Amino acid sequence: MAKKKNIEEPVAKPAGGLFAYAPAPESPAAAGDIATSYGHFIGGEFVDSSGSEALKTVNPATEQVLAEFAQGTDEDVERAVAAARKAFADWSSLPGSERAKYLFRIARIIQERSRELAVLESMDNGKPIRETRDFDIPTVAAWFFYYAGWADKLDYAGFGANPRPLGVAGQVIPWNFPLMMLAWKIAPALATGNTVVLKPAETTPLTALRFAEICRQAGLPKGVVNIVTGDGRTGAALTAHPDVNKVAFTGSTPVGRAIARQLAGSRKKLSLELGGKAANIVFDDAPIDQAVEGIVNGIFFNQGHVCCAGSRLLVQESVQDEVLDALKRRMATLRVGDPLDKNTDIGAINSAAQLARITELTDAGEAEGADRWSPECELPGTGFWFKPTLFTGVSQAHRIAQEEIFGPVLSVLTFRTPEEAVAKANNTPYGLSAGIWTEKGSRILWMANRLKAGVVWANTFNKFDPTSPFGGYKESGYGREGGRHGLEAYLDV
């Protein structure tokens, strides 16, 4: 780090300091058996790759290898797409009420196996068990439950009578919410009668492979769900495959652009959920304590590995000191460490590569003149970790105000008038989410109306629900996931 210039007074810790907690770790054994190596799940069977290249998935909190898995080849993708194509005719002609029952079954099995999935997800991803247990896995089950109910009600979804599925969906998902992103993709695709080939992220394949087991337990017909693992090469082979009718991608904006280019001139339907640089806007009449909780949840939830993270705090100048003091006090209480410990607030950064990216951008923040602050906190000796970090004195031109950091790093900007807040909030090519904190209802609606963002959280942040459409404006992508809107991406309408 080039320089430290903490111009503020040192922030006092809460009276008596941080409460001492005895460690309360989940047992890794609760994750169930993790094989030493995995192939793909194609046509209802676990199969070996046609190639010999294997990748390793590591626990980012310990850097220990959890398992090897296959780097999917073009031939693997070919087999998976063929299996999905073969399954499509029967699956799409099954009465919706029967498809629904399969999805309900899957939802129930996920609920039954939720502890196992939560522990496995936490180990593979590095996120705190508190989040996988209380958020990720319950949301996964809820998503299947919600879309199960649509399967026999599509005539009433507003797309005309008897809307038809597209065919084979190729789905590529990120590592930040591995199983949840799988659910967001697979549940609506299956409910509408499509079959899928899904590629999980190369750092987090394990819960997707465990989900394949759940499909078998549910008796899901062979080939309806296929999981092919690998890195971006596998993803590119999948999205390019000529027999794929629908591509759904969640991930970075550059990759989203590349996919959109790749699909130009084809008849494949495309939905993209890409990056974000959300403004979380705090007015001077906001309830400060609640706003601080929202700011913390907005940027430190899931280590900030959230496309809709509230990564730019826009605070009204008159309450800047008050908000920042309270925020620093609150940040000093965040526990960074063992993801499997139920007391942990911030877990491990998902990968060495992501840690390097966060480090590069925060270094750039300092180099460009912003003031950096982090609470005192001990980081474990092994694994990938990053302290919750705050930048003040950030200008709109700084990289940390423009680029998605995808880590526990908050950039603070100020404003004087609501007009200025809107202009600064919208000054980004992204448009995924935004937050507003004020007690004045008319101002909430005035702001919400002007913010170019697909989701606006007012006096709350980072809330998700299967009934609620999620997706971006501008370069945050197109299409919506969740709710009735989420069906459209998988129907020929």
Add this chain to the structure above:
Amino acid sequence: MSDTTFARLDVLKTYKLYVGGKFPRSESGRVYEVTDSKGEWLANAPLGTRKDARDAVLAARAAVKGWAGTTAYNRGQVLYRVAEMLQGRREQFAAEVSLSEGVGPKKAAALVDAAIDRWVWYAGWTDKVAQIAGGANPVAGPYFNLSTPEPTGVVGIVAPQAGYGHSLLGLVSVIAPAIATGNTVVVAAAADAPLPALSLGEVLATSDVPGGVVNIISGRTADIAPTLASHQDVNALDLTGAIAADGPGAAAALEAAAADTLKRVVRPELDPFAQDWTNAPGTDRLLSFLETKTVWHPMGI
């Protein structure tokens, strides 16, 4: 001296672009010959350029805030006013459509009538679309949660270049749904049949449609469309006429250019020459240039 009879000489119209509510010539100063279906000269149309397209995008962007901010009721009234103005010039448009598409006077008049009715159809949609495209979401928690559709912004349109009724009815069928929901548009008119499009500008100018909401450029689509596809300030691209104009390769290239800024793209029909614009429009186009915004707020006391 009244015994000498002259055949009165008609006053011909100088066709001009429609940009920002005004009628400029092309900045290039160039024109091209527009002929009827038999190859007879009809008029000189402005040969719009990339610069004309950029100017039009500027005008369209400037108009977004006002037009999107207009109440849905008011937008409906404005669209209905367009229908009224078009009705008043029915014969003129029937003549232009007849010459442009080579259809007989009766068919041409029917196509103009259908175009008028299409404005009425979309006029009625402005204050209803939010109720079919949005709604309350019953989230599992104490939150108010509402999704509403908002206009995408500036839409670049390659107008229909082929199909039955494309020159006016097809054009109206792509412009009206985009502006009904609060977008503004820049339209590359049918290159071979631009006269109804350029005359439509005159109708719009007298219809309370704010300047810049609709911008119409005649000329080679191969010049105008790539500018719209790659422009940073265009949010969506309607490629309806792109295959008929310049072939599937050109349409794919436009879509690829649009990917750089992640524009929302409406792809062309595979066989645009088979399109019949008299078919009922449905809601597809109306819903194509909308963004769904979902607002959450906690409930509590």
